[in-house]
Each structure stands twice: as C-alpha cells, then as structure tokens.
Amino acid sequence: MVTATFRFYEELNDFLARPLRRQSFSCACARDATAKHMIEALGVPHTEVELILVNGESVGFDHPLKDGDRVAVYPKFEALDIRPLLRVRERPLRVLRFIADAHLGGLAQLLRLAGFDTLYDNHYADARIEALALDEARIVLTRDRELLKRRTITHGCYVRALKPEAQLREIFRRLDLGSSAHPFRLCLTCNVPLRRISKDEAVGRAPEGVLERHSQFVTCDVCRRVFWEGSHWKRMRALMDSVTDGATDHVKDSAKRR
Template structure:
C-alpha cells in the first residue's frame, strides 16, 4: 500500500476535514494515484491549487505518488498579475470571462456592472457549466467545490463569502481585476454591450422628467432598457470605485 504525507497551506485548509487542517498527516493513496487525484480525494478542488511540491520539488497534477512521498500543496498566490494567475499549464486565458453557478445570482450582475462578460442561469446543470467553460474559456465561479473538481474545468474560483458585494471584492482581490474593469459596458440583465443613443431616441422608455435632467443615455438592444447617470448610477459608481481602489492583501506564508 502506498502512503504519503500531506500538508496543505493557508485557505486550502478550509476544504479539509477539521482533524487534518494546518498540520502534516499521513494518508493511504489509491494504486497509481496522481497528485490531482489525492488532492481532490481530500476535498480540495484542483482549481484552487497553485503549487505542488513532492519531496521539495515542484510537480504537476499528473505526477504519480510513491510510498513515503511528502506532498506540500499551496493555494493561488494573491500578489500576481492577472495573466500569470490565469495561466494554466499549456493554455492561457486570452480574455477574462466568467460563468457563475446557481449560488451566485447576486454576483453575476455585479461582475457585468464591472464590465466582465459573465454567464449566469440558475437552471444551468453542472454539465452545462463545465461544457460552456471549456468551449468558451470561462472561469467558473461557484460555492460548490465538487463542480470545480470536474476534469475539463481548468480555471475556477471557489467563492467563500456570502453577500454579493463581498463576493465581488473577493473575486477582484483574488484575480487582481481592478486594472481590467470597464464599468457600465454591459447590460446587467442580458450580458451584452450597451450602446449610446441620442436623447431623441429615448422616447417613452424613460420616466417623466429624466429627459429634462439628463443628456447622455445608453441602451441594451436585447431588453431595450435605457440607462442614464441618475442616483442609482452614482451608487453603482461608488461601489466600482471602492472595489477598484481596495488595497490588495499581501501574500501569506
């Protein structure tokens, strides 16, 4: 029987059974087990892992474990630029795009508000999320760790916080999105680009008095809603500014 000693660091411990957290422990491995197989068998999605050291040497997920190996597993490092963070093995992401699962219905429109193409449908089965993420090179956002263990999902984030605005801050910090945000570019409902329209085109799609108080308008060609820089826009602008300006957490050891 093959047995290896494992040690998980920082937030990866959140996925482990309590007796295994923040300490080295021995664990029996399946025959011909890879590092990925055992890491996920212990409860940690592979998308949360940045670095694996076996006996002090960096290895990939497909590394076969041997009896007596010492395995150290580290989380995504926080103080990295967006492209290195999102580079996975041989395939980098060219554009930052997301797909959010049914648990994140409040986060999806906030990411769209920040200008990030984000698919969301609370009826998506896990298989559809997996297929769309692979076909369109999207980052999977979820509170379901089992979803992130699916083989073809290579880019993903397990969301730890519960409130949508805090979830937005979490994603911004983990993926260093402040420099990539383009607020007010997408429709919050339809996830398609907004376009400017002349005041004359607005017609009855805005309440009485809005045309007199505002000069600039944008619209969504799917839902045909019209938007302008009112008090709601100002609140959303303040949220975007606060998220983009939030100091990043330092790298933890």
C-alpha cells in the same frame, strides 16, 4: 498501496477535515494515484490549487505519487510571482470570462456591472456549466466544491462570501481584477454591450423628468431598456471605485434602469 505525506497551506485548509488542517499528515494512496486524484480525494477542488511541490519540486496534476513523497499544496499567491514555477496548468486564460452557478446571481450581475462577460442562468445544470466553461474558456464561480472537481473544469473559484458585494470584493482580490475592469459597459440582465444613443432616441423610452435632467443615455439592443446616470448609478459608481481602487476609467454610460 503507497504512503505520502501532505501539507496544505492557507485557505486550502478550509476544505479539509478538521483534524488534518494546518499540519502535515500521512495518507495511504493507490499505487497509480496522481497528485490531482489525492488532492481532490482529500476534499480540495483542483481549481483552487496554484502550486504543488513534491519533495520540493514543482509538478503537474498528473504527477504519479510514490511511497514516501512529501506533497505541499498551495493556493493562489497574493504577493509573490510564482509563474516560473508553475506546472499545474498549461497556460493562463487570455480573456477573463466567467460562468456563475445558480447560487450566485447577484455576483453575476455585479461582475457584469464591472464589465466582465459573465454567464448566469439559475436553470443551468452542472453538466451544462462544465460544457460552457470548456467550450468558451470561462472561469467557473460556485459555492459547490464538487462542481469544481469535474475533470474538464480547469479554471474556477470556490466563493466563500455569502452576500453579493462581499463576493465581488473576494473575486476582485483573489483574481486581481482591478486593472481589467471596465464598468458600465454591459447590460446587467442580458450580458451584452450597451450602446450610446442620442437624447432624441430616448424620447418615449425614459420618463419626461429624466429627459429634462439628463443628456447622456445608453441602451441594450436585446432588452431595449434605456439607462442613464441617476442615483443608482452613483451608488454603483462608488462600489466600482472601491473594488478597483480607482484604477478604471470612469466610463459614464449608465446604471439606473427604466
């Protein structure tokens, strides 16, 4: 056995037992234990970790711990670019795609509203989520910390907020999504791109009153529903503006369902 001293910073303390939070503490480790093994043994999912310093030097998850090591573990940095220091992941994801677990259906719809490809099915087993995240390079969103400890999940977020709009704001803030959003691009149900159609094509698929008041329509080619800019669109537009700080183009495609 070897003994190392650990210190976790900021929100990573939420995952620790209360007596260990916001202070340095010593912990016995197996002789061949890695940084990742011990971090997760203490309750912190590896997907929440952005930087590990052992004796002041940045290391990867597979770094073997030695007797007397001092380990500092940090979450995502909000205001400081630490990319030159990072060794915990091979590379960032080129395209932001998500998969949400069974408890985050509302968040999944709001991420689709913001234009982010987000898989969701409340029947997905954890193993299925893990496989899809690996095969399609998706970020796992969950309130189950054990899911984030699965070996092949490299990118994920433990969602702390309880309500969908608060969850959306949390994810936008943590992953800095404002400049990447393209609202009203995807069907909220089918997660596929919406297609603009003429008013003539909307006849019989939208109420007569709507056809009289509106001239722009889009449709989903999977569920065949038609969308237009109604009162629901205005509320969703306000939500998108609030989470993006007006950074996105005002793509006027749809938001009110038939």
